[in-house]
Amino acid sequence: MSRIAGRFAQLQEAGRTALVPYLTAGDPEPAATVPLLHTLVRAGADLIELGVPFSDPMADGPVIQAACERALAHQVRLRDVLDMAAEFRNDDAETPLILMGYANPIVAMGVGTFAEQAAQAGVDGVLVVDLPPEEADAVRHALIDHELDEIFLLAPTTTETRIRQICGQAKGFLYYVSLRGTTGADRLDMEDVAERMKCIRTHATLPVGIGFGIKDADSAARAAELADAVVVGSALIDRIQAATDPHAAATELLQDLRAGIDTADHPGGAP
Amino acid sequence: MPHASFPGGYRWPDTEGHFEEYGGRFVAETLIRPLDELAAVYREAREEDAFWKAFEEDLAHYVGRPSPLYFAQCLSRENGGAQIWLKREDLNHTGAHKINNTVGQAMLAKRMGKTRIIAETGAGQHGVASATVSARLGLQCVVYMGSEDIERQAPNVYRMKMLGAEVIPVTSGSRTLKDALNEALRDWVTHVENTFYIIGSVAGPAPYPEMVRDFQAIIGREARSQIQERAGRLPDLLVACVGGGSNAIGLFHPFLDDPDVRMLGVEAAGLGLETGQHAAPLACGRAGVLHGNRTYLMEDEAGQILATHSVSAGLDYPGVGPEHALLKDLGRVEYTSATDEEALQAFHLLTRTEGIIPALESAHAVAGALQAAREMPEDAIVVVNLSGRGDKDIDAVARREGLSL
Numbered sequence: 001m002s003r004i005a006g007r008f009a010q011l012q013e014a015g016r017t018a019l020v021p022y023l024t025a026g027d028p029e030p031a032a033t034v035p036l037l038h039t040l041v042r043a044g045a046d047l048i049e050l051g052v053p054f055s056d057p058m059a060d061g062p063v064i065q066a067a068c069e070r071a072l073a074h075q076v077r078l079r080d081v082l083d084m085a086a087e088f089r090n091d092d093a094e095t096p097l098i099l100m101g102y103a104n105p106i107v108a109m110g111v112g113t114f115a116e117q118a119a120q121a122g123v124d125g126v127l128v129v130d131l132p133p134e135e136a137d138a139v140r141h142a143l144i145d146h147e148l149d150e151i152f153l154l155a156p157t158t159t160e161t162r163i164r165q166i167c168g169q170a171k172g173f174l175y176y177v178s179l180r181g182t183t184g185a186d187r188l189d190m191e192d193v194a195e196r197m198k199c200i201r202t203h204a205t206l207p208v209g210i211g212f213g214i215k216d217a218d219s220a221a222r223a224a225e226l227a228d229a230v231v232v233g234s235a236l237i238d239r240i241q242a243a244t245d246p247h248a249a250a251t252e253l254l255q256d257l258r259a260g261i262d263t264a265d266h267p268g269g270a271p
Numbered sequence: 272m273p274h275a276s277f278p279g280g281y282r283w284p285d286t287e288g289h290f291e292e293y294g295g296r297f298v299a300e301t302l303i304r305p306l307d308e309l310a311a312v313y314r315e316a317r318e319e320d321a322f323w324k325a326f327e328e329d330l331a332h333y334v335g336r337p338s339p340l341y342f343a344q345c346l347s348r349e350n351g352g353a354q355i356w357l358k359r360e361d362l363n364h365t366g367a368h369k370i371n372n373t374v375g376q377a378m379l380a381k382r383m384g385k386t387r388i389i390a391e392t393g394a395g396q397h398g399v400a401s402a403t404v405s406a407r408l409g410l411q412c413v414v415y416m417g418s419e420d421i422e423r424q425a426p427n428v429y430r431m432k433m434l435g436a437e438v439i440p441v442t443s444g445s446r447t448l449k450d451a452l453n454e455a456l457r458d459w460v461t462h463v464e465n466t467f468y469i470i471g472s473v474a475g476p477a478p479y480p481e482m483v484r485d486f487q488a489i490i491g492r493e494a495r496s497q498i499q500e501r502a503g504r505l506p507d508l509l510v511a512c513v514g515g516g517s518n519a520i521g522l523f524h525p526f527l528d529d530p531d532v533r534m535l536g537v538e539a540a541g542l543g544l545e546t547g548q549h550a551a552p553l554a555c556g557r558a559g560v561l562h563g564n565r566t567y568l569m570e571d572e573a574g575q576i577l578a579t580h581s582v583s584a585g586l587d588y589p590g591v592g593p594e595h596a597l598l599k600d601l602g603r604v605e606y607t608s609a610t611d612e613e614a615l616q617a618f619h620l621l622t623r624t625e626g627i628i629p630a631l632e633s634a635h636a637v638a639g640a641l642q643a644a645r646e647m648p649e650d651a652i653v654v655v656n657l658s659g660r661g662d663k664d665i666d667a668v669a670r671r672e673g674l675s676l
Contacts, residue, residue, distance in 0.1 A: 055444065055576040056561060058456045059299040065443055077573035103297055103560040108574025130297045130560065134287065155301035157463060162303070180301060181461040 003096040003124045004149050004172040007046060008207045008228065015266045017224040018046035019258055020209060021250075022100065022233030024067035025050050025084050026076030028241070036240070037088045039247045041095050043254035049127070049231065052081050052101030059129045061184035063234035067241075078105040078114070082121045089122030098125040098151060098172070106139065115142035125149035125172040133169050140169070153177050154208075156196060164203045173207040173229060176200060183212055184234030190222045197226045217260030224264035232257060281527040283597060288477020291600070293593035296476040298563045302456075305463045310478040312383055317485065322378070329374050330489060333407075334364045336371075338490075340497035340654070345624040346641075353507070353644040353651035357627070358494050358522065360658045367630065367659030368490060368518045369400040373469055375486035377404040380467035387411045387466045391455040393420055393448035393514070394585030394632060395427025396659055397471030402436035412436040415454040417447040420584045427663050445578040448514075448588045452562050472515025473592035476563030480592050487521025494654055495525050502652055508643060510535045511656040512636040513606065514550065514586035516595045518658035523604060533605070536595060537639035539581035540608035550579035552591050553599050553606045566593040582611035582671070583631035585659075609638035617641060618661065618668065630659030631667070 001009070011018050021040045025033050037048055053071035057064060078101075085097055099118060106114045106128065118126065126148055131139060133152060143150045149172030154163060156179065167174065178193045193210065200208055210223040211231030223230045236253055243249030283290045288310075296306060316322040330336040339359045347355045360368040373390075380388060388405045390412070392398030398414040405412035414431055418440040421428050431438050444450040452475075459468045473480040473487070491509075498506050509526060511519035513536040526532045541549035549555070552567040559568040561576060569577045569589040581587040598604040609617070614631060617638035622628045629637060633656070640655040647653070661668075669676050 054574075056449065056453050058453045058562070059301075059460065061457070062443075069443070072575060077575070079573065104568070104570065104576070105574035107559050108570065108572065129299050130563070132296065132298065132300060132303055135295050135297055153300040155299070155303075157301050157304040159304060177299075177301060180463055182457050 002147065002149055002172065004047065007096050008173065011046060017227060017261050017264065017266050018209070018229035019044055019254065019261055020047045020049060020229050020231045021045050021236050021254060022049040022051060022231060024053055024064060024071055024237065025081040026053055026071030026074055027067040027237065028070050030074050030076055030080060032246070033084050034087045036246065036250060038091065039250055040254060041092060043251040044258040045095065045254060047096040047098060047229065049098045049100045049233070050081065050085065052078055052099055052105055054102040054105060057102060059182060061182035061234060063184045063237050067237050078109055082117050085118070085123050086121040096124040097122065098127060099123050100127040100129065103128050103131045111139050111142040115146040115148060119146035119148055123148060125151045127151040127153070127175060129153070133166055151175055154200060156180050156192065160199060163200055167203045167205070170206055173209055174200065174204055175209050175211055175231065176227070177212045178210045178223070179213050181212065194226055217256045220257040221260035221264045224261040224266070226267055228267070230257070230261055277528060283594065284477065284481050288481060290593045290597035292558070293566050293596040294477055294480055294564050296563060297560045297565065298476050299460065301460050301463065302476070305459070306476055306478070308383070309379070312379055313478055313482050316379060316382065326375055326378060330371065334370050334374065335362065336489065337493045337497070338362050340494055340501065343625050346621060347644070349620065349624050350641050351645055352649065353647035353653045354649070355640055355644055356498065356506070356652060356654045357657040358490060358654060360490060360518065360656060361627070361629065361633065361660035365396070365400050365403050366662065367396040367400070368487060368521060369397040369471060370403065371489055371521070372471065372483050372486040372517060373397070373400040373404045376467070376469045377408055377410070380410065381408060383467065385465055385467035387413070387462065388469055389413045389415070389455050389458050389466055390469045390471060391415045391448065391451040392471065393417070393451070393587060394583065394630070395420070395424040395431070395663060396585060398436070398438070399427050399430050399434070401469050402431040402434035405436065406434045413458065414438050415441050415451040415458070417441050417445070417451050419446040420448065423667050424584055424663055425666065447579070447584070449576065456562070472517045473520045473594055474515040474562060474564065474590060480564065480594055483517050484520045484524055484594065487517050488524045490518065490521035490656065491523060491525035494522060498652065498654060505529055505532050506652040506654045507531070507647065508533045508535060508651070508653045510537065510636050510640040510643065510653060512537050512586060512632050512658065513553070513591060513595060514539070514588050514632065515590070516592040518656050520592060520594055522656045527603060534603070535639055535643055536604050536606045537635045538606060538608040539583060539586035539635055540610040541580040541582070543610055544608060548580040549608070550581045550587050550589065551608045552589060553595060554608050558596065561590050564593045566590050566596045582614060583635065585630070585632040586635065607639055609635040613638040615668065615671070627657070628661035628665070629657055630661050631664045633658045
């Protein structure tokens with residue numbers, strides 16, 4: 001069983017929803033990332049998404065775009081992100097680690113080389129934002145060869161036929177983009193999300209996470225009513241960026257979110 | 272007789288929008304359905320004679336087509352070698368070829384019941400063309416433009432505002448065309464329900480490269496019949512500048528199956544290819560994924576997109592339309608480049624000899640044509656796409672020469 005599947009099985013047994021923080025690797029500087037990842041785990045992260053900085057992050061809002069620019073100013077490249085993953089994995093054998101980013105750095109490295117090195121670094125899953133299933137064949141084969149989970153997005157605009165098709169290809173978990181917009185946007189309509197989640201649940205055998213627009217205990221609690229995992233990115237980066245002590249700030253936000261999530265009834269929709 | 276490379280005729284893209292390994296649809300999941308809807312509406316519309324009749328009607332009476340094909344005798348004599356003919360897209364309404372495409376896409380926007388138009392722009396010509404069709408159809412229009420381009424193309428910014436468009440400065444990344452495209456994609460993802468995104472070049476995710484090509488192919492169809500009528504034969508060489516490459520594809524496409532017609536695309540060599548300060552991905556780049564398609568890109572060895580440089584804002588882009596990537600690999604089109612300096616010389620030479628002030632983008636095509644024509648016999652025919660007029664550039668040219676207007 002993969003580390004991602006194992007973690008969701010544990011959470012399911014405990015009746016808990018996963019808390020999944022996102023950080024852009026190398027932001028605000030390369031040395032900050034691995035210590036912050038350990039802090040996130042201590043503060044209650046169940047899985048971690050590590051963003052690979054890209055010069056043109058088209059699906060991200062201003063917060064993550066700025067984070068990418070700060071990391072790139074320090075010359076942080078995909079290879080460095082894999083080194084950070086390996087360093088994290090040295091001291092943490094348990095927490096699933098998912099790389100999230102855009103296709104071009106992976107294409108530039110070569111999909112086979114990337115999959116091999118990501119697996120060696122202890123990465124568990126990969127989410128390529130601008131790689132829909134139709135264009136993902138080469139990457140999918142490489143990831144399967146190295147036993148990495150390929151995680152796909154579902155959107156409010158995804159048709160039911162397509163939801164069924166993506167559910168058939170996805171591994172690890174499904175990531176529902178809970179609003180029409182970029183990361184960090186502020187217009188979460190929970191009724192709409194609930195409606196869509198119901199449809200996704202009829203086709204999904206994997207756990208389903210909700211991301212985009214989660215920023216505090218309240219929004220996390222409402223998302224946790226519906227989902228097996230709650231993803232938080234922009235709000236976390238914002239807090240870290242504004243704080244004099246980033247570790248304290250990250251801990252405080254994650255503990256708030258954790259408390260919010262634990263007030264919700266776990267949907268128990270996953271196997 | 273079809274071109275030897277294309278038994279059975281030129282046939283790209285496939286139904287998924289792939290030009291062999293290039294093109295495709297590399298976008299976040301949210302945009303898949305709007306792209307599917309757009310592709311379906313376009314496929315339906317293009318089968319209807321009435322759609323093309325309405326399109327051509329607008330091109331005739333609103334845009335002013337057909338644009339003339341002008342034999343630039345003085346320029347040809349001054350340069351020596353082949354005859355240089357100019358396809359005068361600069362005489363279109365709004366001053367460039369961009370309007371052909373915006374007229375077509377605006378018809379699709381109406382058909383889909385969209386009430387809001389967004390566009391990205393570099394030189395401002397596509398922004399002006401989008402604002403123009405939006406004004407005419409009573410659609411709200413938002414144009415994203417890099418803050419550096421806003422600086423160097425001020426007259427076009429004011430034109431867009433007069434036309435009722437909102438111009439949003441983009442201050443992220445390199446603050447030029449690529450960043451404007453990122454911002455427009457972000458806007459679209461947020462407002463997909465009521466918004467139509469008019470992409471200005473043969474770039475972006477499928478179906479844009481094919482659709483924009485089909486709207487711009489009017490340039491080549493006209494040029495083909497005009498030169499046959501005037502010279503009694505097809506040209507020997509076609510020349511066009513290539514940023515994203517819509518004016519070039521528009522001219523080239525109707526000739527791709529003519530084996531004796533050579534084609535030359537001219538990229539922006541900026542300060543010189545050897546300096547790295549240029550915008551010539553076909554000359555120096557490699558295949559990668561950006562802005563929804565796979566194509567040649569200017570990127571570092573780790574796949575981060577590089578900042579580009581060109582004196583011409585419209586060519587200042589690190590990618591190129593995926594169909595150009597295929598045509599390069601097939602060897603059907605030859606690609607070369609012209610530096611800022613060569614483009615400026617061509618700009619002045621055309622202005623002085625013919626009384627025609629070209630856009631700096633088009634001046635790159637003229638520079639490439641001048642060089643090619645010198646190597647060709649006097650009875651050879653070169654057709655250059657004069658894709659836009661230079662009014663928007665005179666401030667920038669004056670500034671470079673130490674003058675202030």
